[in-house]
Amino acid sequence: MLGLVETKKEMVTKYDVVRIWKSDSAGWEFVNSTGASRGLLLIWDETVFKLTNCYKGDRWMCVEGVVVKDNFHCVICLVYGPHMRTEKSSVWEELSYITGLCQVPFCYLGDFNEILHLEERKGATSLSASAEDFRTWINDMELIDLPLNDRKYTWFRGQSCSHINRSLVSLGWLEAYPETCLKGGPRGLSDHCPLIMEDNTKFAGPRPFRSLDLWFTHEGFLRMVNEEWKELGNIQFLEKMKALSVPIRRWHKQHFGDMTERIKRFEE
Incomplete structure (x- = not known):
């Protein structure tokens, strides 16, 4: 599932979704922008997640459904937190109501505009x-703030840096997916870095080349x-390709070092 915050689009069409998702088998829901500000978009593979309900506010959107493979009933909520305290309190209150209404494991993710x-x-x-x-709302809701261990900040503007993008999950979510973890993606042109949430148990296996x-x-x-x-000789082709990855990794480390760490240092 892909969540985009501050789309700045008053209308999202199937054409927009296909351009992003690269497939016409995607489901999606959106909250329109107000002029050139705000806007939320969630996209998912309909063979993976089956939508049953959708709830929307000005600054949040929750999709309720089932993860098909695990028959896991859940709600995923994309949030774009306001800047003012009174508006933030209203959003937390609305989300509390939706949580009580659905009574299933929850995942809140997005830009909460708060540390x-x-x-x-x-x-x-x-x-x-x-x-x-x-902090009080998170404690009252019994949510877990997933740690982001590979970077300190998620938002950058000039000399200002903050960790305001996060993922909050309920205990029921972690019971189903105990190896859920969070990592940061490359920032690109945005002043926010994307967050990638995945369950390590689902991605176990050989590391792709x-x-x-x-x-x-x-x-x-x-x-x-x-x-x-040439030095590997006449061994079976796939085994030869696998063996070749070892000297390539060694050569890469010698000439370029740890690229992920270097990118993180440059961003910071």
Whole structure:
């Protein structure tokens, strides 16, 4: 499932969804923008998630349904938190009502426009009243704030940095998917970095091999591949490809280092 916050679109069409999803088998729901601000969009594979209900507010959207493979009934809610304390309190109250209405495991994700701890905002010396309200709401709802271990901040503007994008899940969610984890994606042109939530038990298995465009800009790459390929001799092709990944990883580390760590440092 893909959630987009602040789409700035007053209308979302099937054409828009297919362009993003690259398939016409997607289901979607949206909350229209107000002029060129706000806007929410959720897209999912209809063979994976079956929608039963949808609830919408000005700054949130909840889709209730079933994860087909596990017959898991749940609600996924995309949130774009307001800036003012009174408006935030109204949103938390609305979400509390929807949670009580559905009575199934919940996942809230999005831009909450609020921090929970001092270290989540660069240079912060105290928590605001609205941050205290947010912490109280999370505790009252018995939600788990999934830790984001691979980066400190999720929003950047000039010298300002904050961790305001997050995923909150209920205990029922973690009972079904105990290995749920959160990581940050590359920031790109946005001042927010995307968040990727996945269940490690669902993605267990051999790590896929990836080729990087930057390899082919290095004058020694193809020569190294050619030499390593010859040294592997006449073994079965798939085994040869698998064996080739070892010297490629070694060569990559020697010439480029840990790219994920370097990107994270540049972003920070």
